[in-house]
Amino acid sequence: MGRWNGTFKYRNQADPERDPQTGFYVGGEGSEEWVDAGMCQIDKYAPAKQYVGTDGQTHSYTYSLFVMKPFKGDQITIGTEVEITLEDGTVDQFTVIGTENQRRYFEIWG
Numbered sequence: 188m189g190r191w192n193g194t195f196k197y198r199n200q201a202d203p204e205r206d207p208q209t210g211f212y213v214g215g216e217g218s219e220e221w222v223d224a225g226m227c228q229i230d231k232y233a234p235a236k237q238y239v240g241t242d243g244q245t246h247s248y249t250y251s252l253f254v255m256k257p258f259k260g261d262q263i264t265i266g267t268e269v270e271i272t273l274e275d276g277t278v279d280q281f282t283v284i285g286t287e288n289q290r291r292y293f294e295i296w297g
Contacts, residue, residue, distance in 0.1 A: 193229040193273045195252055196221045197263055197283075218268065228253040229271055248284055252295040260286060260293040269297055 198219045205211070235247040250271065254260065263269075267283040281297035288294075 191226040195271045248296040254293045
């Protein structure tokens with residue numbers, strides 16, 4: 188682990204609700220409110236880092252975020268929107284494509 192070089196916040200998509208009359212799912216287009224998650228270490232990869240999933244499909248990502256415990260990250264899943272702010276004031280957004288819960292930190296890829 189390096190040093191804290193940014194902050195991040197996240198939000199999940201709103202869950203659709205089932206219409207009891209039609210049986211169709213409606214809603215879910217919006218998003219929940221942003222949740223401020225605090226300081227983190229942000230590693231940016233240019234060109235994007237690539238890995239092959241267990242299904243054989245190649246995935247690529249530009250950012251790795253490392254958040255120290257006691258942050259649990261149980262609300263962050265694949266598809267969660269993340270907004271990062273680097274120490275130079277640069278702001279960027281991405282969608283989570285993977286997470287890893289280690290003993291000392293929680294890692295987010297996007």
